[in-house]
Amino acid sequence: xxxxxxxxxxxxxxxxxxxxxxxxxxxxxxxxxxxxxxxxxxxxxxxxxxxxxxxxxxxxxxxxxxxxxxxxxxxxxxxxxxxxxxxxxxxxxxxxxxxxxxx
Numbered sequence: 001x002x003x004x005x006x007x008x009x010x011x012x013x014x015x016x017x018x019x020x021x022x023x024x025x026x027x028x029x030x031x032x033x034x035x036x037x038x039x040x041x042x043x044x045x046x047x048x049x050x051x052x053x054x055x056x057x058x059x060x061x062x063x064x065x066x067x068x069x070x071x072x073x074x075x076x077x078x079x080x081x082x083x084x085x086x087x088x089x090x091x092x093x094x095x096x097x098x099x100x101x102x103x
Contacts, residue, residue, distance in 0.1 A: 035063055039103030047092045054090050056102040062088055065102045072096040 009021050031037060040057045056062050061083045067076060072094050079089040088102075 036103045039101050041068070041099065041101050043099045045098050045100060047090065047096050047098055049092060049094050052090045052092065053087050054100070054102070055087055056083075058085070058102060060085050062102050065090075065100045068099040068101050070096050070098040 009025065010017070012018060042054070042056070045054070062080060064080065065078065074092050074094040074096050076093075077091045079091075082089065090100075
């Protein structure tokens with residue numbers, strides 16, 4: 001089995017340990033395919049009313065975001081269709097400090 005980036009396998013003569021490692025690598029490989037998990041938490045983001053450019057830090061186009069916290073009750077509108085591998089535009093109905101999970 002190929003070595004998973006998240007798990008460093010230990011070469012051993014113990015068959016039980018080898019099977020445990022194989023199962024762990026298999027489980028982690030499945031989790032890595034869940035797109036929402038592969039994201040970036042942006043905390044304490046100061047957003048002005050209107051258009052804001054968000055540096056998401058994903059090194060790829062984002063698929064979506066979740067507002068984790070917001071200091072004001074406002075609406076959010078994104079332009080993910082025009083996002084780049086570095087930024088996307090997020091328009092807010094008011095000023096707020098927010099935390100976003102971008103994936």
